Amino acid sequence: MLILEANIDDTTGEMMGYTMEKLLQAGALDVSFTPIYMKKNRPAIKLEVMGEEENHDRLQELILTETSTIGLRIRKARRLVMKRKSIPVETEFGTISVKEARWKQIVKYAPEYEDCRKAAQEHGVSLAEVYRKAEEACHQKEEGKK
Amino acid sequence: MLILEANIDDTTGEMMGYTMEKLLQAGALDVSFTPIYMKKNRPAIKLEVMGEEENHDRLQELILTETSTIGLRIRKARRLVMKRKSIPVETEFGTISVKEARWKQIVKYAPEYEDCRKAAQEHGVSLAEVYRKAEEACHQKEEGKK
Amino acid sequence: MLILEANIDDTTGEMMGYTMEKLLQAGALDVSFTPIYMKKNRPAIKLEVMGEEENHDRLQELILTETSTIGLRIRKARRLVMKRKSIPVETEFGTISVKEARWKQIVKYAPEYEDCRKAAQEHGVSLAEVYRKAEEACHQKEEGKK
Amino acid sequence: MLILEANIDDTTGEMMGYTMEKLLQAGALDVSFTPIYMKKNRPAIKLEVMGEEENHDRLQELILTETSTIGLRIRKARRLVMKRKSIPVETEFGTISVKEARWKQIVKYAPEYEDCRKAAQEHGVSLAEVYRKAEEACHQKEEGKK
Amino acid sequence: MLILEANIDDTTGEMMGYTMEKLLQAGALDVSFTPIYMKKNRPAIKLEVMGEEENHDRLQELILTETSTIGLRIRKARRLVMKRKSIPVETEFGTISVKEARWKQIVKYAPEYEDCRKAAQEHGVSLAEVYRKAEEACHQKEEGKK
Amino acid sequence: MLILEANIDDTTGEMMGYTMEKLLQAGALDVSFTPIYMKKNRPAIKLEVMGEEENHDRLQELILTETSTIGLRIRKARRLVMKRKSIPVETEFGTISVKEARWKQIVKYAPEYEDCRKAAQEHGVSLAEVYRKAEEACHQKEEGKK
Numbered sequence: 001m002l003i004l005e006a007n008i009d010d011t012t013g014e015m016m017g018y019t020m021e022k023l024l025q026a027g028a029l030d031v032s033f034t035p036i037y038m039k040k041n042r043p044a045i046k047l048e049v050m051g052e053e054e055n056h057d058r059l060q061e062l063i064l065t066e067t068s069t070i071g072l073r074i075r076k077a078r079r080l081v082m083k084r085k086s087i088p089v090e091t092e093f094g095t096i097s098v099k100e101a102r103w104k105q106i107v108k109y110a111p112e113y114e115d116c117r118k119a120a121q122e123h124g125v126s127l128a129e130v131y132r133k134a135e136e137a138c139h140q141k142e143e144g145k146k
Numbered sequence: 147m148l149i150l151e152a153n154i155d156d157t158t159g160e161m162m163g164y165t166m167e168k169l170l171q172a173g174a175l176d177v178s179f180t181p182i183y184m185k186k187n188r189p190a191i192k193l194e195v196m197g198e199e200e201n202h203d204r205l206q207e208l209i210l211t212e213t214s215t216i217g218l219r220i221r222k223a224r225r226l227v228m229k230r231k232s233i234p235v236e237t238e239f240g241t242i243s244v245k246e247a248r249w250k251q252i253v254k255y256a257p258e259y260e261d262c263r264k265a266a267q268e269h270g271v272s273l274a275e276v277y278r279k280a281e282e283a284c285h286q287k288e289e290g291k292k
Numbered sequence: 293m294l295i296l297e298a299n300i301d302d303t304t305g306e307m308m309g310y311t312m313e314k315l316l317q318a319g320a321l322d323v324s325f326t327p328i329y330m331k332k333n334r335p336a337i338k339l340e341v342m343g344e345e346e347n348h349d350r351l352q353e354l355i356l357t358e359t360s361t362i363g364l365r366i367r368k369a370r371r372l373v374m375k376r377k378s379i380p381v382e383t384e385f386g387t388i389s390v391k392e393a394r395w396k397q398i399v400k401y402a403p404e405y406e407d408c409r410k411a412a413q414e415h416g417v418s419l420a421e422v423y424r425k426a427e428e429a430c431h432q433k434e435e436g437k438k
Numbered sequence: 439m440l441i442l443e444a445n446i447d448d449t450t451g452e453m454m455g456y457t458m459e460k461l462l463q464a465g466a467l468d469v470s471f472t473p474i475y476m477k478k479n480r481p482a483i484k485l486e487v488m489g490e491e492e493n494h495d496r497l498q499e500l501i502l503t504e505t506s507t508i509g510l511r512i513r514k515a516r517r518l519v520m521k522r523k524s525i526p527v528e529t530e531f532g533t534i535s536v537k538e539a540r541w542k543q544i545v546k547y548a549p550e551y552e553d554c555r556k557a558a559q560e561h562g563v564s565l566a567e568v569y570r571k572a573e574e575a576c577h578q579k580e581e582g583k584k
Numbered sequence: 585m586l587i588l589e590a591n592i593d594d595t596t597g598e599m600m601g602y603t604m605e606k607l608l609q610a611g612a613l614d615v616s617f618t619p620i621y622m623k624k625n626r627p628a629i630k631l632e633v634m635g636e637e638e639n640h641d642r643l644q645e646l647i648l649t650e651t652s653t654i655g656l657r658i659r660k661a662r663r664l665v666m667k668r669k670s671i672p673v674e675t676e677f678g679t680i681s682v683k684e685a686r687w688k689q690i691v692k693y694a695p696e697y698e699d700c701r702k703a704a705q706e707h708g709v710s711l712a713e714v715y716r717k718a719e720e721a722c723h724q725k726e727e728g729k730k
Numbered sequence: 731m732l733i734l735e736a737n738i739d740d741t742t743g744e745m746m747g748y749t750m751e752k753l754l755q756a757g758a759l760d761v762s763f764t765p766i767y768m769k770k771n772r773p774a775i776k777l778e779v780m781g782e783e784e785n786h787d788r789l790q791e792l793i794l795t796e797t798s799t800i801g802l803r804i805r806k807a808r809r810l811v812m813k814r815k816s817i818p819v820e821t822e823f824g825t826i827s828v829k830e831a832r833w834k835q836i837v838k839y840a841p842e843y844e845d846c847r848k849a850a851q852e853h854g855v856s857l858a859e860v861y862r863k864a865e866e867a868c869h870q871k872e873e874g875k876k
Binding site: 007010034035036037038039040044046060061064065068070071072073074075 | 750762763807814829831836840
């Protein structure tokens, strides 16, 4: 995986938000902004973009096109990623996809945000309520197996 | 004292740094930037400007002129400020002004930044070294009085 | 205008992002997150929501429903807002709405983000390019009047 | 409730951490640090301390004693706080106190951090696991009542 | 030395604080949180953990167990560390350990935080006062040698 | 290019601001501060300094001299930098230098901050106004060539 970085003090927040959207559409694995302080009392943003190596050119060009930066730093990163699969669970708010992640003895469940968001709005309940029910369903399934 | 505030997501860091400089020249007591997050994934800055009430119009106009904000919030603030006086102390790096602040039994010494900065550069020592010597001189004076 | 505030250390970032969306849908004038540090080494978020007084109940209930906070602070704010109107301008990327803001001798133009975003995507140019053209058109209009 | 505030650029992080500890011991309801940027490229911290009015003198004196600030701002805050009570729940990790908060139709459960922390360490499980079990027990109780 | 990193938007601040504590107990050399902004308006935290290579497995497992992250990045870091030794100094607040660090002509003294904290509380003085006296004692010793 | 990094919790903001100034004078390509949170509730700063390899010793020594850190991390960075040249443009506020940057089909103009700042102050207009005029002049030149 590659990480592209740039410290940016001459692009507005509006443009940065748009740049994030474009980078994600172009296949970036992850995009983050870190608030930093630069010379001459300038509040600035460190842009960090993670991407597959085959996407390097596209992401790099996007950063140079959409922001005012005239340079960027590139580094490779070694990663450990837990093994994931998507499992559907039934809840009183309908079927929710849950991302199950496993590594050694560790098992984690992360309900899909977009599914939960839709269910919360359709059923007029809080997002936390939907997450809780989806997680509960996963743990019951897990315990049923034992 | 007044505090003027604005959440700004469409001005660059460069312009914000310049705005701080102009506000301080125009008599602002203090200016700060707080990194905040706004809608549509926008990194932004909360500008806070403290000023005397008689400076209100000037500071307000400066904010509206130099940044892209189209509005600002205004609030009064009650303050407690320790009683200050400037005292000169002799150090091996020359005379340094120190701000002495008193309130009830509390006494504090803050060497003047610009004096220390100049002395550090003239004598080729670290800024911390100059501060330390200036503070030491103050404490010796204080203890001499007892 | 009212400002509702809460310091939140037990809600996830995912839930906070959703809360911002819901608050804006419910009529909040502005929502911001400020990163703060709380006791026991907890990174946290200060949520600030600006709203009209008649929206107070709805916004307050939303914050208590969607986040884990069990309390919030409420304060009134005095505001200065420049007089705004929306004006359409013609550019090579189509018609763009621009928000014109006036106060005393100050005039500012802010192209509408959503219009520019759509134009940038349709014409395959950078967002900055669209903003630049829309602003240029405004300034030409303004100068034509003189 | 009162809020005491100071923007501090001449106290170290070490001292700030200690100040937070002392303020909480002295009865502050909440203490937070916000990273801010001040003039002359100084990274700084905005200290915010919430306290009851009868604690004002003690908290104020502590801030002036432990930090280098020579002034602070004081404001009153109106608050809405949900009605709370502590309820014990049984889990496979022992009894955990849970803070139940109610306001209108909203009910929330927040397991006591210190109880969960102790249980997690004694049973060699993750803190999240203990929270989950404690929350589950609360919701089962709640649903049992209906 | 290794650095383990993860961008986390679905763990609460409470859990993050606990994770820091556990990582330090497990031998991490340093742990830091950086506030970042992620997609969908999510405030998040970049966790960074520094550790010796032989501790890699333990620290990695802890991060995956205590937080919700399903992946992390790993990088090696080259370091320069000044040569340190602990020296006791006598002050009016008792004996304080001071960390003396040397590299080329640079000498620095850092009083041990825990010693100073205890002395400040026992003698009812500010932490800054204890630090000042401990540093003064070091510099007198140093100058006595010349 | 090299990047030197240190996490600093025992240097004041005042000293950090001075350190930035000294590092830039000593030839650092870029200096940034990132607000971070460290153990024991300490707000801290991650200092990042970019420099050419031949400047390594000087920058390293400066960091160790001016801040309280007793160690730092060193890494090499691969960079992509757009090809730049400085071009003068005529505006109603006098001649302004503009940095033209090119890479593949991308062309960007960045008016020199110090030129614009001086022009803004001499002509009593906003910095944004000067930038706008300088950028306009560049784009007209560019379009004239086609």
